[in-house]
Amino acid sequence: EKAGYKHFMLKEIYEQPRTITDTITGFLSQENKELYEKIKDIQIIHIVACGTSYHAGLVGKFWIEKFAKIPVIVDYASEYRYRDLVIDDKTLVIAISQSGETADTRFAVLEAKKKGAKLLSIVNVVGSSLSRESDYVLYTYCGPEIGVAATKTFTAQLITLLLFSLKSALSKNLISEKYFEDFYHDLIKLPSIIERELKDIDKKTEDIAFKYHNAKDFLFLGRGLNYPIALEGALKLKEISYIHAEGYPAGEMKHGPIALIDENMPVVSIIPKDNLYEKMLSNIQEVKARKGKVISLITKGNKEVIEISDDFIEIEETNENLYPILTAIPLQLLAYHIATILGKDVDQPRNLAKTVTVE
């Protein structure tokens, strides 16, 4: 059932070219007329989720605000539930959950629904509680995810949020059909890019894992769309390797965390060629100046970053809005290799359950 892979997690990482394709196709086969009609009078979106699904929500915020021009707040379900929520019928709540059974998420959004919000859920498990409790449902088409660490469902959540934001923009006449098609053209290339690169990235991250698996702490830095990917990279590493890791928006480093940097601190920096590239570059230079070990995730052949990095992982160039989907995968593999080198049970990490159905 592991199809020749050593662990479910690795198998699921390798399934991503297919699950991304299936999620794009599945998304486009659903019309969801009512949802895109309703979106025209939505004034604010609340995204509510836990763990990895919460990180997908943070990326989704960028896309929804950029394309659909609707303000978005993203909250941990366990916090959202106990706030004084300001909600009316022009509020759309989006619950993101692989399982559709996470108690924190379900009960938080049911509360919002009671107060009059419309509820959209993005779930992987067909027929799950959340899917039945929601006004609208968008599925990620991943099949079962067995590894406790969410991998393929994360990239599928990203795809779904991106397509949702573009479809909403179309329905509000904020973008043209032509714009959507050009975007789709870039998006549909991702699975073959990933397919082509996976083996190399697997090898490269394994080498890096051998070099750094004894580190006590890791920092993950990113900006903009890749800031949530830094958080996700840190979460993956924590949950399966039990190494302390933190994700940070790189620009925030100088406000405190930079004090942590010394020659023992590996700093994984997500720095593709996007609109924040120059900013990110100067942040990495600050890390280097304090002798941190810089592991960069770069767009292929970027010599400028290679020169200041101790190690680097290359990804292919793409539409800059799509980088989070490509940058997430090497970080899954890096966590996987560090954890297996340390002899941890990656599919069943201690203290964790795949689905948390208690508060």
Ligand code: M6R
């Ligand atoms: O099923 P859900 O997406 O609602 O689960 C949410 C979190 O419990 C989950 O993402 C958790 O953080 C994973 N173990 C992360 O890999």
